Amino acid sequence: MDLLTLFHNNPGLSDTIEGVARRIGRTASEIEADVKDLVDLGLLVKERFGKLDVLSFNTNKDKQIQETISNQIIRRAD
Amino acid sequence: MVDRVRSGVTQLDEMLGGGFLSGDSVLVAGGTGTGKTTLGLQYIVNGATQFGENGIFVTFEQMPNQIYRDAKNFGWDLKRLEQENKLRLICTSPELLLETHGTKHFLDEPIRQVKPRRIVIDSLSNLAMYIEEKEVRKEAYRLLNYFKTKQISSLCTWEAPETIGQSLLTGVGLSRVADCIILMRLVEIDSTMRKALVVLKLRGSNHDKALREYDITSEGITVAQPFTGFESIITGLPRRVQLPRSF
Numbered sequence: 001m002d003l004l005t006l007f008h009n010n011p012g013l014s015d016t017i018e019g020v021a022r023r024i025g026r027t028a029s030e031i032e033a034d035v036k037d038l039v040d041l042g043l044l045v046k047e048r049f050g051k052l053d054v055l056s057f058n059t060n061k062d063k064q065i066q067e068t069i070s071n072q073i074i075r076r077a078d
Numbered sequence: 079m080v081d082r083v084r085s086g087v088t089q090l091d092e093m094l095g096g097g098f099l100s101g102d103s104v105l106v107a108g109g110t111g112t113g114k115t116t117l118g119l120q121y122i123v124n125g126a127t128q129f130g131e132n133g134i135f136v137t138f139e140q141m142p143n144q145i146y147r148d149a150k151n152f153g154w155d156l157k158r159l160e161q162e163n164k165l166r167l168i169c170t171s172p173e174l175l176l177e178t179h180g181t182k183h184f185l186d187e188p189i190r191q192v193k194p195r196r197i198v199i200d201s202l203s204n205l206a207m208y209i210e211e212k213e214v215r216k217e218a219y220r221l222l223n224y225f226k227t228k229q230i231s232s233l234c235t236w237e238a239p240e241t242i243g244q245s246l247l248t249g250v251g252l253s254r255v256a257d258c259i260i261l262m263r264l265v266e267i268d269s270t271m272r273k274a275l276v277v278l279k280l281r282g283s284n285h286d287k288a289l290r291e292y293d294i295t296s297e298g299i300t301v302a303q304p305f306t307g308f309e310s311i312i313t314g315l316p317r318r319v320q321l322p323r324s325f
Contacts, residue, residue, distance in 0.1 A: 052174065052177055
């Protein structure tokens, strides 16, 4: 949740896994599983850059998921 | 006629004889709280809003949402400028700027998308956390030349301890790498902290050598008149000058 909030509030963040972890007061190994889940969901993009893995936020996917959730809520309310 | 890049801070541009020289590397050195980041933001925002020059702002320590908020306090809507593709705020780790992926640079893609004429690196001091001191000059030189080859004017901030002033810049050799150096520092006068700014160097152009007082107002940095009646302002602890008695 911290990870998702971090990227959601800071869409311009594009950093190494260690760098991202530092920004939420954690270590790379602590966030590894969450990163994998969010990458699998398509919310985070992981790219290899030289020796480093870089994480960035997929704002299009975020909008898409938010719209889906919003539509589900509207439909249920109807 | 030399092409000038105006900061948009009128009095500073006057000190520089019209602005920075196009494509030059500017180093803004100063201690904590002197307004280096504010000046960098002002330079980027004014470029995009007043001079039709897109910009990229790279930050290492501050989070984008902090920068959006702080900029808003000065009346600068960074999010809107980003939506208009006039600005890109990039928050990353310094090691990524040092890393090359084959012939590709980490900033290649944002530069291709935004087509900036200006870039701010806040702060170059953060690079020093990832490399040995003797490597700082070499890596800074490489990074600044990368911007020059892309015809982008760069402004880098540098955290210089208040007590040292100019000497720290020469310590890592950055004074030779930068084309222009602006020093911002806090000065204690009559038990009040005031702010002084000086253009230490502007390669290839004359410039104002006076130490001027500046302030961080609700509209950003404003530069005022030179300090008068004091000496040793650059040390941060100025002394009043005894004016000769008139007979």
